[in-house]
Amino acid sequence: MNLILISLITLGAVGAVSAIILFxxxxxxxxxxxxxxxxxxxxxxxxxxxxxxxxxxxxFAVACVEAESLEKLNCPVGGNETMQKVATILGKxxxxxxxxxxxxxxxxxxxxxxxxxxxxxxxxxxxAHNLFSGESGCxxxxxxxxxxxxxxxxxAIHINPATKLPEVDEEKxxxxxxxxxxxxxxxxELRKKGPKSRRIxxxxxxxxxxPIAKKSCDVSCIACTKCEKVCPHEAITITNNxxxxxxxxxTLCRKCVEVCPTNAIVELNFPPRKIKEPISSEAELVS
Amino acid sequence: MKTFRIGGIHPKxxxxxxxxxxxxxxxxxxVVIPLSHYIGTPSEAVIKKGDLVKVGQLIxxxxxxxSANVHSSVSGKVTKVDVQxxxxxxKRPAVFIDVEGDEWLENIDKSSDIVRECTLPKDEIxxxxxxxxxxxLGGATFPAHVKLTPPPGKKAESVIINAVExxxxxxxxxxxxxxxxxxxxxxxxxxxxxxxxxxxFIGIEANKPDAIKLLSNLAKNYTGIEVVPLKVSYPQGGxxxxxxxxxxxxxxxxxxxxxxxxxxxxxxTVFAIYEAVQKNKPMIERIxxxxxxxxxxxxxxxxxxxxxxxxxxxxxxxxxxxxGKIVGGGPMMGRSLMTLDVPTAKGSAGIxxxxxxxxxxxxxxxxxxxxxxxxxxxxxxxxxxxxxxxxRNMWPEMEANRTMDCIECGSCSYTxxxxxPLLDYIRFGKTTxxxxxxxxxxx
Numbered sequence: 086m087n088l089i090l091i092s093l094i095t096l097g098a099v100g101a102v103s104a105i106i107l108f109x110x111x112x113x114x115x116x117x118x119x120x121x122x123x124x125x126x127x128x129x130x131x132x133x134x135x136x137x138x139x140x141x142x143x144x145f146a147v148a149c150v151e152a153e154s155l156e157k158l159n160c161p162v163g164g165n166e167t168m169q170k171v172a173t174i175l176g177k178x179x180x181x182x183x184x185x186x187x188x189x190x191x192x193x194x195x196x197x198x199x200x201x202x203x204x205x206x207x208x209x210x211x212x213a214h215n216l217f218s219g220e221s222g223c224x225x226x227x228x229x230x231x232x233x234x235x236x237x238x239x240x241a242i243h244i245n246p247a248t249k250l251p252e253v254d255e256e257k258x259x260x261x262x263x264x265x266x267x268x269x270x271x272x273x274e275l276r277k278k279g280p281k282s283r284r285i286x287x288x289x290x291x292x293x294x295x296p297i298a299k300k301s302c303d304v305s306c307i308a309c310t311k312c313e314k315v316c317p318h319e320a321i322t323i324t325n326n327x328x329x330x331x332x333x334x335x336t337l338c339r340k341c342v343e344v345c346p347t348n349a350i351v352e353l354n355f356p357p358r359k360i361k362e363p364i365s366s367e368a369e370l371v372s
Numbered sequence: 373m374k375t376f377r378i379g380g381i382h383p384k385x386x387x388x389x390x391x392x393x394x395x396x397x398x399x400x401x402x403v404v405i406p407l408s409h410y411i412g413t414p415s416e417a418v419i420k421k422g423d424l425v426k427v428g429q430l431i432x433x434x435x436x437x438x439s440a441n442v443h444s445s446v447s448g449k450v451t452k453v454d455v456q457x458x459x460x461x462x463k464r465p466a467v468f469i470d471v472e473g474d475e476w477l478e479n480i481d482k483s484s485d486i487v488r489e490c491t492l493p494k495d496e497i498x499x500x501x502x503x504x505x506x507x508x509l510g511g512a513t514f515p516a517h518v519k520l521t522p523p524p525g526k527k528a529e530s531v532i533i534n535a536v537e538x539x540x541x542x543x544x545x546x547x548x549x550x551x552x553x554x555x556x557x558x559x560x561x562x563x564x565x566x567x568x569x570x571x572x573f574i575g576i577e578a579n580k581p582d583a584i585k586l587l588s589n590l591a592k593n594y595t596g597i598e599v600v601p602l603k604v605s606y607p608q609g610g611x612x613x614x615x616x617x618x619x620x621x622x623x624x625x626x627x628x629x630x631x632x633x634x635x636x637x638x639x640x641t642v643f644a645i646y647e648a649v650q651k652n653k654p655m656i657e658r659i660x661x662x663x664x665x666x667x668x669x670x671x672x673x674x675x676x677x678x679x680x681x682x683x684x685x686x687x688x689x690x691x692x693x694x695x696g697k698i699v700g701g702g703p704m705m706g707r708s709l710m711t712l713d714v715p716t717a718k719g720s721a722g723i724x725x726x727x728x729x730x731x732x733x734x735x736x737x738x739x740x741x742x743x744x745x746x747x748x749x750x751x752x753x754x755x756x757x758x759x760x761x762x763x764r765n766m767w768p769e770m771e772a773n774r775t776m777d778c779i780e781c782g783s784c785s786y787t788x789x790x791x792x793p794l795l796d797y798i799r800f801g802k803t804t805x806x807x808x809x810x811x812x813x814x815x
Contacts, residue, residue, distance in 0.1 A: 202710040205733050207796045215803055216796075217461025217710055224463055293455070293463075 121150050121174060128170040129160060134238050136161040136261025155179040162239075162259040184278040185260040187242065187253050191227040191272045192288040192351065194248035197303040198223055214269035222301030225290040227251065227272055236267035255282055277332040281354060285330060285337055288351040292325040299347065306349040312341035373578060375603035376613040379750040381783045382605055383704065385579060388670040389543045389663050394551055396674040397687040399471055403446050403678030404456050404715040405431065408464040409513045412438035417467060423450045428477040428654050431467050434505070440515045440718075441505035442467075445656035445676035447475040459681075459700040459707060459714050466715065469678070481651035486554050490562050490649060497566050497649055504648035505655050505718075509640035510534060510609065511705060513719040516641055520566050526630045530571040531563055532618055535587075535639040536602065536609040538577060539702030542722050544659040545639050547672035549576075549583040552643055557587070557594050559646030564596065567635060572597045573618050574639070577604045606704060607781035611636045613750050625777050655718060662688040664695070664725030675716050681723055682712040688723075696731030699724040704782045737790035745784035745794055751777045755784035755794045762801035767808055770801045776809070778802055 125146035133141040137160050139148050149158055155177050160167050165181050172179040198221040204213055210232035218224030229249035233242050241257035242264050244250070251264075255278075265273045272290055287306055291298040295307030308326040320334035321341060330341070330350070342350045408414035415432030419425060425444040432442030448471040456466035476482055490497070502517040522528055533556075537545040549556060560572050574591075576584050578601050588599045600618050607613055612623045614636060621632040629636055637645075640658065647653040656677055663670040668689030675684055681700070685691055691698070691712070699706040700714070701721050712723075745755040753774060761770045775798060784794040 207793045209796075209800070211804075212793075212796050212800045215800055216707070218457075218463070224457075297455075 119150055122146050124174050125149050125171055128167060128174060130162045130167065132162045132238065132259070132261070134162060134259070134261040134263060136259065136263070150175060161185070161261050185275045186255055186258050186278045186282075186284075187260055187262075187264055187273050188276050188284065188286050188288075189227070189233075189242075189251050189253060189273055190286065190288050190290050191225075191250060191270075192304040192349065193221065193223055193226040193302045194250055198226060198301065210267070211269045223291055223298070223305065225270060225292060226302065227270065232267045232269070233264035233273060236263040238263065279332075279337065283337055283355055284332070284353045285335060285339065285342060286332075286351055287328045287330055287349055289349045290327065292327050294326055298326070304347055304349050307347055309346060311344040311346065312350060315340045315344045373601055373603040374617050375605045376608060376616040376750060378616075378752050379748045379783065380605040380607070380613075381748050381786055383540050383786065385604070386540050386663075386665070387543050387546070387579070388541070388665075388667070389661055389672055390546055390580075391550070391582065392543070392547065392671040394547050394659055394672045394674050397679070397684060399446065399474060399676070400679045400683050401471055402451075402680075403469050403471065403676060404466045404680065405442060405445060405469065405678035406456065406458050406464060406466045406715055406717045407432045407442055407453075408458075409440060409507060409718060411512060411514060412436065412440070414465050415439055415442045417453045417465070419450050419453075419467065421450055421452050424448070425450060425469060426475050426477050428480045428656060430654075434502075434515075438515060438518060440507045440513075441503060441654070443505060443654040443656050444469060445678050446471045448472040457711070457714055459709060459717060459720060461707065461710055466678075480653050482653075486558070487650040488558060490558070490565065492649065494566055494568075497562060500649050500652070501645055504644075504653070506641060506644050506648055507655070507718050508638055509644065509658065509719065509721075510638035511701065511719055511721065513717075516637070516645060519635060519637065520563065522567070522630045522635070527633065528567045528569050528630060528635050529633040530573065530619070531560070531567055531569055532614055532629075532634055532636045533560055533572060533574040533639055533642055534609055534611070534614055534636055535574050535576045535580075535583070536614060537580070538604070538606045538609040539704055539706075539721075540606075541663045541724050542661045542702045543663070544661045544672050544721055546580050546583055547661075548640060548643055548659055549580070549587060553583075553586050553590050555646045556639060556642050557590055557597060558650065559642035560597055561594060562645060562649050563635075563637060563642065570596050574599045575602050575608070575614050575618050576600070577602050577608060579604050607750055607779065607783065610750060610779050610781060612779070625774055658716070658718065658720070660684060660716060660720055661722035661724075663722060664692065665727055665730075666692040666694055667725050668692060677716055677718060679716045680712070681709070681714055681716060681720070684716065685712055685723060692725055692727075694727050695725045696728035697726040699726060704786065705780065733793075734791040736792055739792060740790060742789060744787045744789065748783040748787045750781060750783065751779060753778060755798060756792075758801060759792065759794045759797040762797040765804075767801070767805050771805050771809070775801050775805055 126143055129142040131142050137145045139145040149171055159182050164184055168179045200220045201222055202220055204220050208230050210228045210230045213228050219228055227250050231244045233251050234244055239257050239259055241254045242251050245252050260275050289306040291305045298305040299307050306328050308323050312328055313321045313323050318334050318336055320331045321328055342352045413436040416435045418433050419431045426447045429444045431444050434441050448469050451468045451470050453467050455463040457463050498517055506516040507513040564572055584601050591597045602617055623629055623632055644655050660673050660675045698709045700709045739756055758775050778798055782795045
């Protein structure tokens, strides 16, 4: 009985003294933190993906509070809605940013791109990229080993087993850019989502001359310059034997898709085309 | 017998083509001469489509400090300068030449007479080596003249000739030593003259007793050259391992052999230097071993640079039916080839056919912490740790654990009982960490 009492008193006394010391120490060394940090952080999606360029949502919240304007800050996951919330908390204004989405710029499915060798090494794109140029003749195309799939925290990109190419789930993609960094072939690009999710892009990265590119893959860009000529908005440029559509100039008129001889230019989410009359004589004259 | 002190393995030697005479294969109809080397900047083409070239004519000029000249290995007409898939698995610039006859430049001495005397001054010798585009034939194809010019303030005390050939299957250096022993010794004398050293060691593994005997007998006529027989162990042919085996000196991490007062040259390079200095012959051919357990005719072949490996394979009896993988080089350091339609480069040491049942990778299992990889690593690294860090993208930690010291010998992957792809991951980490270090240096 006595023993229990002594222990209780001693421990109680030690605890009380420590609590008093801790109380004063905490007072003395208190660090003032802007309460808005927590408020902003609470408004963020808490994905901690790093897509904004800061280490996690807390880092982004601190950056938002400290920054003079929200001009260059954007949370790709939350989008405009979240940024509006952040702006209201901080009493700042934010311009509406066009939502972006990841697109895979390779159309070399197994049918289009015959395999010339078999790779049985480590199933990791970066390791395969270190060793050789790929199982097909195209040294720019997708390796199909799924580094992008592993990198995605939102379950938005998956390798299609039939085509061995990654496919992006637009609903889930937050355009955080993790897959862009993960791809050793630099195939994935963040593009404007476009009205009604409609987009046009060149689904090829092959920088070889036309005949060589065509030999290794049926749907490669052969830099024939047809799209460049037909584009009324100068949105298409060709560098290193490869066409590129600038999404800020593109008006989605789909003229380039029609003229592309290899179907390397892809249109997404457009309604099916109306069946047109046979090519008019005028068009022939132009070409 | 001497050997290096840390790690090492002893894979089955399988030297089927040992002691076979070097055969010269027929001139091909077309050659594709690569303008790029394994390391360094690609050379710049100095000829254009339609030009007529002779054997030994300069077609690619060195472009930068670590780069070497490229010469035509045949006479004929240049059909194009384009990209060509090479043994690295990537398309790189190359010169395509259609062969017409076999016309050599007049100043090249084609005969097999031995020219013993070399009275040229040091600068002239170095200039000839540089002009001839000599690169290290050990595998890394580092330009020889750069290696023979020590950085200011550094002085070599000795030179080591790497005649170890520790890779299984390969016998091209062995064949060369048996046939060109005298020339090799003259080549060593020339290197000693350039570096102004009094001592040279030739390191040969004990599985080549005929070469040791021949070179030891001949070396008696040359002062300062000593043949050092070495205990068979892989990777003894690694520069740092060989220095440790012969001189018992350790090259510090991240430093080159001149730091411990020595320069290492491959025996094939020595022969090429002899030919360049004494016979004015640039690097236009090399010896390639074609071998494998079911190879119809394993042997050593003298091949003009730029000959397609498929033609060489055909001349050597064709590809055996049960081949699962074809490796360019030795079984440990070589790279698996995507196709045989790649040109012979200066660094191509061999074609190795691996049988189907042997070529299949075994399933990867968990690490059982047996530390076999740590025991065999010749650089004293911890491969299992580096692999784990590479898998988790821990680059600063990898750098701190000296991943850049890895010589990619593959001993760890060879010895792992769980078939873990240690080297694949370490090589991946090495590339990434190397990039980070270069970026830092630029900043």
